[in-house]
Amino acid sequence: MRHFYCSLIIALSLITACTSDRDIAEPTVITNPEAVLVHYWNFNALPSGTLMEALPDMSLLPGQASISYEGDGTGYMDDFAPGYTTNARNSDIDGAGLRARNPSDTRYLLISVPTTGFKKAVVKFATARSGSGATQQSYTYTTDGVNFTATNLETNSYSAPEDPVNDLVTLDFSGISETDNNPNFKIKIAFGGTNASGATGNNRFDNLTLEAEPLTAGVAPSALQYNNNNSFTVNTEITPLHPTVTGSVISYTISPALPDGLSIDNETGIISGTPASESPATTYTVTASNAFGNTTTTLSITVNPMPVAALIHYWNFNALPTGTLTTVNSDVSLTTSAGTITYPGTGAGYMDQVTPGSLINVQNGAVEGLGLRVRNPSNTRNLDIKASTVGYTNIVIRFATERTGSGATEQQYSYSIDGVNFITTSLPITTYSPAAEPNFELVAIDLTGIAGVLNNPNFIFRINFSGATASGASGNNRFDNITIHGNNL
Incomplete structure (x- = not known):
């Protein structure tokens, strides 16, 4: 018999010794069978780095609850790991927790926990501190969002244990009627005691909950x-x-x-x-x-994935005739009417062919062959690319362009959806400065966000020319491989 009792004592001692120092003694838990979980922070999804705000992981009042670290000084909030399982819900792991860093005596945690539609609130959280963390936490609350008090709050301060030991703190507001059905209810946790003003150390929090009783009976959705x-x-x-x-x-x-x-x-x-x-x-x-x-x-x-865009219109200019050009039809068009390029306006400027062209934006295996030359004076004319988009959406225009040394230094872009009036609304770019030859560059203009451009028989894309040399008697801008892509409607 004596041997049995000795063995029992040894076994109990071993069980006690093996208990994790992250565990805590079973606290006195306030239980209200009518209460539901209104707000809950498990902090397991906190981002790394300094935190300005911690939003709840679950809330029955979306967009209203938050935790911030108000005040001044160099103290700040961040995450720590591992957190605690104390007061965890839904079998949540101890992943991470919230850390309020020193100096903490010039700051406080502000916990916004509205109780709209609820009464008899009880707040619980696990807490601990580092060895050099503030030794005292003080609790107050506000019912008007401005003035804080500890009136009728049974627990208004606590000395957190040193991590990895952690304790459960319970703040019982069930007897404070002013906190019922209150959109302005907030809790302040201030820090004091030894170490609070230090440059290192912190207090730690995890699994913060607010449970309360619904004001009226009801049914689940x-x-x-x-x-x-x-x-x-x-x-x-x-x-x-x-x-x-x-x-x-x-x-x-x-x-x-x-x-x-x-x-x-x-x-x-x-x-x-x-x-x-x-x-x-x-x-x-x-x-x-x-x-x-x-x-x-x-x-x-x-x-x-986005469907492969169709090549609705394409000008490779490789079949351009010699001499002055008045209208240049597209080499490829999927619409009933071909695309056309004209150079309307006044003055002596005109269009003709130029060689060599460019391989930039080339389609269907075309060679660089020829390009289109738009001659000065160009400031009194505009290059109009008329291209029906009937049956297509997500329109994107691309082309290769360059200029001669005395060519216009700026191209200005606009478009028309009625064939008459030209606008720049929602264009991703409205101006471009082409490089001097021999440096063709690609210009891409995405019109997918412009509803009026899609499925439009009257669509025109216009290029105007400006800059110090646009009015000159010589010089030109050059274009090759103009494409208009889109997706079938």
Whole structure:
């Protein structure tokens, strides 16, 4: 028998000795069976570096809760790892936590935790400090967003243990009616005691929660649905996806993260945006929540590559005749009417061929052959490229260009969607200074965001000429391999 008791004592001693020093004694937990989790920070997704703000990882009041580190001095917030499992929810790991660095006596953590629609709030968090961190935390709250008090707050200060030991702090506001249904409710954590003014050291926080009781009884949302199979195209704005749901919803979340460029509105559940990269068919789970529960649904999203653009019009100029040119038809056109280039205006300027051309932007295996020469004086004329875009969208114009030493030093770009009036609205570039020969350069003008350009029989792209030499009697600008690409409607 004596041997049995000795063995039992040894076993208990071993169990006690093996307990992690990151564990804490079981605290007195305030439990309200009617309460729900309103705000929750697990801090596991904090970015590295200095933090100006930490937003909750979960909130029933989207866009309203936050943590900041107010005051002055060199103290700042950042993340630390590993965090703690104390007060973690949803089986969250101890990934990371929030660190408030010294000097902390001139700063304070400001925790905005509105309770709109809720009452009897209880706030909990795990906390610790580094060896040179502030030894005292002081807690106050505000109900008007301005004036802070500790009135009726049973726990208004705490001495955090030294990491890796951490403790659970519980701030019980359930008996303070002014904190009920309050959009201005905030908590301040100030730092003092030994070390708070030091240049090193910090206090640490993890798994901060606010639980509260809904003001009115209700039911969880249900029957959440989206259009299930959704196929989108890179760089093309999607038609927003609207959910249908039965009952009221406070917030929507989605997992995994949507493709780059797409987002979900946490309040309405609408998915919108312009996908920036390809993504294979992926199943996403959307959760709609209110204070009484949640409902989920799935939907599939695929982001396809941009279709290969069609060469709608192309001028390689290799078949230009000699002499003065009045109209230059496109060498390739997919539309019913060919594209045309003219040089209207007044004065002695004119168009003719030039050799050699350029291989820049060459299409269909064409040789550099000839190019188009637009002669001075050019400041009284304009080069008009008339090109129907009927049946096409996402229009992009490209061409190779250069000038002679006495040619116009600036090209000015505009366009017309009615064949009469010319504008520069939404053009990505409106002017360009071509290099002097022999240096052809590529100019690309993306018109995909201009709705009036697509599917338009009257589209004209205009190039005007300016600069000190544009009015001269000699000199010219040169063009080759003018292309207009687009996608089929």
